Amino acid sequence: MTTESALPLPRLPVPDIRAEVAFQHSQKQNERLQEYRLRPPKLRLANRSHSSTSTSTTAHAISFRGESDGNGKALPELDANALSGSYDRSMNETYFEQCFTRLAKIGEGSFGEVFKVRSKEDGRMYAIKMSKELYRSEHYRQERLEEVRRYEQFSGHANFVQFYRAWEQNDRLYMQMELCRESLDRYLVRRRDIPEETIWNILLDLLLALKNLHDRNLIHLDIKLDNVLIGDDDSCKLADFGLVIDVDRANRHQATEGDSRYMAPEILQGKFSKAADIFSLGVAMLELSCFLELPHNGPLWQQLRSGVLPHDFMKNISPELETLIRQMMSPEPEARPTVDEILSHKKLVSLLERRNRWRLIIKMKQTIRRSRKAAWSKLCNWKQMIFSFVTSILTTFIHREAVSNRRRRTLDSPMQQQVKDKQLPMISMRLHALTPTAGNNRNTPIEFLPGENYLHLSQQSTPINFATHNKIVNSTPVNHNNHSFRSRKDLTKTSFRAVENDCGIEYLPDIQYSPAAISRPNSFLSLDDLEQSSQPFILLDKSSLQECRKKLFTQLDNSPI
Ligand SMILES: Nc1ncnc2c1ncn2[C@@H]1O[C@H](COP(=O)(O)OP(=O)(O)OP(=O)(O)O)[C@@H](O)[C@H]1O
Ligand SMILES: [Mg+2]
16 A cells, blocks of 8 residues: 655645534435535645746647656647648637537536537547636646646546547647546436446446556546546546646645545645545445435535445445445545555456456447447438538528518508507517526526537536526535435436527426516527527527427418518
8 A cells, every 4th residue: 555645735624524413314305406516616735826828829739749758848849730731720710619510518627618529620529628717827827738648648548538639729728538428427317326236347447547547656636426437338437637646746746635525534634645546436436336425524524534434325235345445435545455456356356357358249349339329420410411401491591581571561651560560479488497697607608509418507607596496406516514414316307408409499408497487579599699698598498499489480471471
């Protein structure tokens, strides 16, 4: 077991410790919906220099490839030619806008927003992580570039996210990566009861990833379900290298603590070691196997870090897994097993052997699945093209009709016009709820662009106005006053589906909003409306939208030509 010595660091905030209350282990009930989940603030331990920094308005590629591992070189090679040929530097649009079609926002963390995109160059789907904040100093920029270095370093390993390229433009960093299916956190919320065999497989994947990091004396410091992504081949991939530190190198003094729900207790004393990752992995396994809502702070937070685990929640897991989780979550870092020790657990050894035996068959299965997917996506491309073509013809037709109607109406006498207007049906729609834009100016309309999959609400920004409606819950918890462990069961209804249709966007909420009936004539939302609007806009349920659409077409049909 490896443990590094403590550093003389400023004191970290001590979690809120309230009166100790015995575990009640109740399953989480609906009243929990009142609480919104915020990511705990991150404390930076390094002094920041506030000198201004400015990257060029022209995109330039960032790569650390070719740089020998660990030589301490501070600045990356900037290769202006590494970006694709279709990029026109003379245009106002950024490289991102020119070369990719943004399809949906699929995630957000404290540093970046992640978008699902289609490359205009090769037609394939990717994930692009864009830094949320502009570079505020050269130091901040260097911190972001460190993540590129790590993604590049581990790209290619089956249990890390495949990395393609990174570039900077207008003081922002962009990283193009493999598009994963979903995060482990999302998977857990969707599946709830994960079979134990799957949990062992996930543990094995994460240990293989962690072994790669720890063998290079790197510590991840932000291991949590949200930072584990599920790839197309069903393997788990460790992502988000934003807090990685090298225990041998100078950047250890910049260590930043991760999410407090997964944080090892010794981090509070400024002890950053590989054992801290093991603790976080133990917490993640506990969450996976018990569907437990992890405490953010308070007495339950303390109990989990003093070796008292929620027995009621753990009664359904095998003694083997329970013992391992307990060992990984030992309060003393020295008592926790290392990655290699865990990997020598007989269950994991046999799993690995089985994987090796079946490797060829697994590879074949993956190839078949990939080619099936590629064929399907080609077909979808065709379908999409036909759909766009029909939509554009329809839009042009509707637009022409509307213009000619308006022209005709202006030619009519005021009296005639009034009569006609009276006969025209009003298009009205019911307001079901405001989007989070109304409550939180950090959300932009782009967050509600249609996605092909579930459009997960921003994980970090809380729709404040929604607090009164109690309907949307973010994925990171706020401090809660409850003194008993809770299950995550009622956190599942947190998303709504948005689909594009021929008239604009339909939002199909999974949740029922209290309907407030208002009338807003002619209020169709188009993609352009959404992108340009700085106003809060409205969500419609499917039937209201269909009703509106029907009325619109009736209106068009009734209009005199
Ligand atoms: N390659 C990807 N494919 C699919 N989804 C992704 C991908 N990368 C990131 N995401 C989603 O975006 C979310 C945020 O990404 P990431 O964790 O890298 O951002 P961050 O700002 O560094 O987060 P943190 O707050 O954890 O430091 C992830 O939790 C995940 O749900
Ligand atoms: Mg993250």
